[in-house]
Amino acid sequence: MKVDVLLGLQWGDEGKGKIVDYLATDYDVVARFQGGPNAGHTLVFDGNKYVLHTIPSGIFLDGVMNVIGNGVVIDPSTLSRELDGVIKEGVKPSENLLISNKAHLILPTHKVLDAASEASKGKNKIGSTLRGIGPTYMDKTGRNGLRVGDILLPDFKERYEKLKQKHFRLLRQYDFEFDLSGIEEEWFTGIERLRELPIISSEYYLNDLLSSGGSILAEGAQGTMLDIEHGTYPYVTSSHTTSTGVCSGLGIAPNKINEVIGIFKAYCTRVGSGPFPSELHDDMGEALRKAGNEFGATTGRPRRCGWLDMVQLNYAIMLNGVTQLAMTKGDVLDDFDEIKIATTYHVNGEKTDQMPFDLTGFEIEPSYKTFNGWKQNFGAKEKYGELPQELKTMIKFIEQETSLPIPYLSSGPGREELIDISERRLT
Numbered sequence: 001m002k003v004d005v006l007l008g009l010q011w012g013d014e015g016k017g018k019i020v021d022y023l024a025t026d027y028d029v030v031a032r033f034q035g036g037p038n039a040g041h042t043l044v045f046d047g048n049k050y051v052l053h054t055i056p057s058g059i060f061l062d063g064v065m066n067v068i069g070n071g072v073v074i075d076p077s078t079l080s081r082e083l084d085g086v087i088k089e090g091v092k093p094s095e096n097l098l099i100s101n102k103a104h105l106i107l108p109t110h111k112v113l114d115a116a117s118e119a120s121k122g123k124n125k126i127g128s129t130l131r132g133i134g135p136t137y138m139d140k141t142g143r144n145g146l147r148v149g150d151i152l153l154p155d156f157k158e159r160y161e162k163l164k165q166k167h168f169r170l171l172r173q174y175d176f177e178f179d180l181s182g183i184e185e186e187w188f189t190g191i192e193r194l195r196e197l198p199i200i201s202s203e204y205y206l207n208d209l210l211s212s213g214g215s216i217l218a219e220g221a222q223g224t225m226l227d228i229e230h231g232t233y234p235y236v237t238s239s240h241t242t243s244t245g246v247c248s249g250l251g252i253a254p255n256k257i258n259e260v261i262g263i264f265k266a267y268c269t270r271v272g273s274g275p276f277p278s279e280l281h282d283d284m285g286e287a288l289r290k291a292g293n294e295f296g297a298t299t300g301r302p303r304r305c306g307w308l309d310m311v312q313l314n315y316a317i318m319l320n321g322v323t324q325l326a327m328t329k330g331d332v333l334d335d336f337d338e339i340k341i342a343t344t345y346h347v348n349g350e351k352t353d354q355m356p357f358d359l360t361g362f363e364i365e366p367s368y369k370t371f372n373g374w375k376q377n378f379g380a381k382e383k384y385g386e387l388p389q390e391l392k393t394m395i396k397f398i399e400q401e402t403s404l405p406i407p408y409l410s411s412g413p414g415r416e417e418l419i420d421i422s423e424r425r426l427t
Contacts, residue, residue: 071249203251
């Protein structure tokens with residue numbers, strides 16, 4: 001039995017979906033453990049691109065069951081559209097998708113509250129995706145929320161109306177116009193779609209699977225630096241995006257976790273507001289955005305871009321107990337003459353390799369190490385020995401700085417564009 005965890009080590013958008021898709025055939029189950037439709041996990045295969053928001057990234061693979069765990073928040077409208085998309089590709093969700101009865105529901109009024117709250121902040125916006133994630137988690141911790149299992153109860157409509165009226169009372173504090181007509185109808189259509197899917201006690205299902213020798217790949221959403229506890233607060237999401245979220249989000253004990261696979265880009269990006277120490281505000285940042293097509297898979301918003309940050313990366317590795325790494329989007333750097341990596345910070349003039357308590361409250365200046373670019377397309381290579389020496393030098397530096405191997409090197413967006421260098425030893 002084993003539970004391996006795969007999650008992002010930066011601010012999200014690291015390419016987790018592709019790596020899950022690559023590894024998932026080795027597991028019985030792929031399970032999402034937190035987040036909601038603010039996620040955008042992109043898969044590219046057979047010449048087509050698919051973006052998954054709530055459904056786990058193993059959905060297209062034969063013989064793999066997919067579980068939406070109790071730590072996830074679900075918008076029935078979004079999920080319904082997502083189901084339509086995978087069904088068009090021949091997937092039968094009623095046969096390979098299971099939903100926890102304890103996962104919480106995002107109501108139409110949650111999205112209105114999200115938008116109203118964000119609008120009221122003016123210049124101090126958090127950068128919310130306006131998907132209703134935060135208000136839903138607030139109702140969850142406030143013990144007011146609706147769960148998937150509630151849709152099977154005879155008084156579900158009454159429960160829904162009670163929570164909606166509470167939201168109406170909250171909305172009176174904002175000068176914000178809204179119209180639920182159409183949105184609410186679509187939401188209840190989504191509820192009917194949910195009722196057609198297997199709704200389970202996922203904690204029993206997953207633990208019974210482990211007891212019988214089965215294996216689980218726990219799929220994280222967003223990234224470590226957006227974790228509600230340890231991220232760049234308050235510019236964070238509302239869930240536990242680190243490996244600790246696996247236990248609460250799936251009902252699995254800590255001693256069941258085996259490997260923790262951390263995904264990071266060869267550079268850094270961030271969507272929305274919040275601190276970003278290695279951000280580039282010049283032509284180089286724009287060149288990274290253009291080369292990497294850095295626009296949000298869920299929101300379409302342009303991503304802020306900067307160099308890889310070892311202070312941030314090692315912090316994320318420590319928090320998650322990462323045992324191996326996967327580097328994505330190195331191919332984006334193919335045409336760069338020089339590549340930089342932040343190695344330390346100067347915080348108010350003092351050198352440190354630790355993340356400050358508050359990245360917005362201090363003057364932070366990263367120090368960089370410069371590497372020569374490889375100036376060629378390494379995507380055509382199949383083995384580590386064939387890679388450009390400049391790229392291997394950068395990989396070796398990252399492995400030495402993190403004391404971890406990088407077994408997987410993504411060389412493009414496609415399913416087949418991944419170089420498995422796991423047989424190469426860390427030296």
